[in-house]
Amino acid sequence: MTCKKCEEAVQPQRIKRPDDLSRAILAAANAIELGILSYEGAGAWGDPFQSIARGDGWGDFVNNYFSCLSCGQWFNLQAETYHGSGGAFEPVREPAEQIQRDVYPT
Ligand SMILES: [Zn+2]
Incomplete structure (x- = not known):
């Protein structure tokens, strides 16, 4: 809910496009x-949100939980950027995967 x-x-x-990802990252950073x-941490293959939100760019996978x-x-912000197959920023059940509890300083 x-x-x-x-x-x-x-x-x-x-x-679908890098623009969309930038917008979603901004929305998440603003919401924090x-x-x-x-911010809850990074999922598999994901970089810490702090480095993404700071504008350091992103790796092949973006996968962060909030x-x-x-x-x-x-909420899960995830995207596969290497092949450009896209992703989503959307509500999810609790992550099934182990998440890294990196910290996003506020
Ligand atoms: Zn709510």
């Missing part, structure tokens, strides 16, 4: 800054 806050912050979206989402501080809904 999502709530108004995270729905507005995330606006679940498909990622506004205290709507909490949760809503109001309703607890998890």
